[in-house]
Amino acid sequence: MGRRHVYTIEDVPQIGTRYFGIVDQGTNIVEVRPTSLCPLNCSFCSVAAGPLEPRRWADFIVRKDALVEALKSVVKFKGGGVEVHIDGMGEPAVYPRLVDLVQEIKEIGGVSVVSMQSRLFVLDERRIEELAEAGLDRINLSLDAVDPALARELANAGYYDPGRAMALAEHAVRNTRMDVLVSPVWLPGVNDGEIPKIVEWALGAGLGKRWPPVLIQKYVPHKRGRNPKGVKAVGWTSFWKKIKEWEARLGVKLDWRKENPFGVQKRAPLPKPLEVGKKVKVRIIGRGIFRGEHLAVPVKLAGDPLTDRALTVVSPGRELPPGAEALVKIIEDEDNILIAKPEVIYL
Ligand code: SF4
Structure with missing residues (x-):
């Protein structure tokens, strides 16, 4: 099968691929992807990340300066009030220069919010504080089960510790200026019983200081992702019906479709120098x-x-x-x- 290659990217345009760099969807929220590496192998991963995935034959890490330089041009093009969201086809928390990356992004004129999607468990309390000091405003915590055995099974990794991730999220909201929201993926028939536990934990822990505390994600099978047997994707009508049920039962707002709590605005998309057929x-x-x-x-x-x-x-x-x-x-x-x-x- 051959070994997987890991490339460090420097003199390569930062726009154009989903592997790394910058992804724009025509709004004021710009996604930054510093690495495709991830230590977990989640059974439902939409980007099929992790060391056990046989379909992957390469991963990427971007040099911070190349990414920041390109991002400066993108933010200028977008105008002010930009949220930079650090995410990607992997786990951003394993990026070696994460704190410096956050700091340099926050220093770009026109960036108002820096956020990051993460499972957190690879970090520690000191690193959480450093990220807050560097200017990270919000962590979107990926957490799909609080039960350790189920969480490990879903992550397909015996070393994954959801309790550690939750402790770090609590440390962040109690001891730093950062906010945390938790974004579990609802896997119908698999973690139905975990979602209410996650919601109750989020409220008790004080998540949602500035943004919604919980955003439940719909499981959507992807052509290139891992799609576990036994998980049936529900349609959007059934999804929102379930969200409303949980809202009523738990007495907490979970449907944020009307409020635009992230201040998403339409902005001119980046130029398209290469189009289909060219x-x-x-x-x-x-x-x-x-x-x-x-x-x-x-x-x-x-x-x-x-x-x-x-x-x-x-x-x-x-x-x-x-x-x-x-x-x-x-x-x-x-x-x-x-x-x-x-x-x-x-x-
Ligand atoms: S879902 Fe996230 S944490 Fe899990 S394998 Fe995919 S990228 Fe990694």
Whole structure:
């Protein structure tokens, strides 16, 4: 099967791939992805992260300076009042320069909120305090079960400790300026009994100082994700019916659809220099995250982080060597995530 490659990304455009960098969906919330590494193997992971996933053949870590420099241009383009949300195809808490990254993001003019999605358990109290001092405003805690045995089973990792994550979240809300919201994924038939326990814990622990304390996520099967047997995805009507049931039973607001508590505003999306159907000559940098995928960069770059793009080149069954050049055709361009197929390969 071969070993997984781990790439450190520096001189590669930070927009264009879902593996790392910056993802914009045309709002004032900009997602930043510093790494695709994750120590867990959650059975329902939408991005199939973790060390046990056989479909992954590469992971990525971005050099902080490259990411921050590109982000400065994006925030300027977006105007003021930007929330930068640190997330990605992995666990951001394992990023080695996380505290520095948060601090430098917070120092960018026009950034009003810095938030991060995390399972927290790899951090400690001191690191939580450092993140708060660096300017992290909110942690979105991923927690799907408080029962340790079930949590470990769902994470497919005996070393995962939900109690540790909860203790760190409590430390954050009680001893720092940061807020924490908990965002469990409801897996129908699997963790139904855990959701009320998570809600009660969140309220008792004082989560939701500035934002909602709990945001329950719907389990949505993804083509590239892990979709556990025995979990039936419900439709949106059934999902909101269940949320309303929990709201009534627990006496707490869980449906925030009307309030816009995160202040999401529509903003101009980033320019789209490469669109479906366009052909471009690229250089292969190395593997992409999933087998058959490669990371590539156009041979000609403008040197402008707002318009330069990285691309994912799919070539199933054939690994393209780093340095090879290819003429590729863009087949997907949603939100500037560019997927391309090779037409001619120059080895
Ligand atoms: S759901 Fe999150 S913590 Fe779990 S494997 Fe995926 S990225 Fe890692």
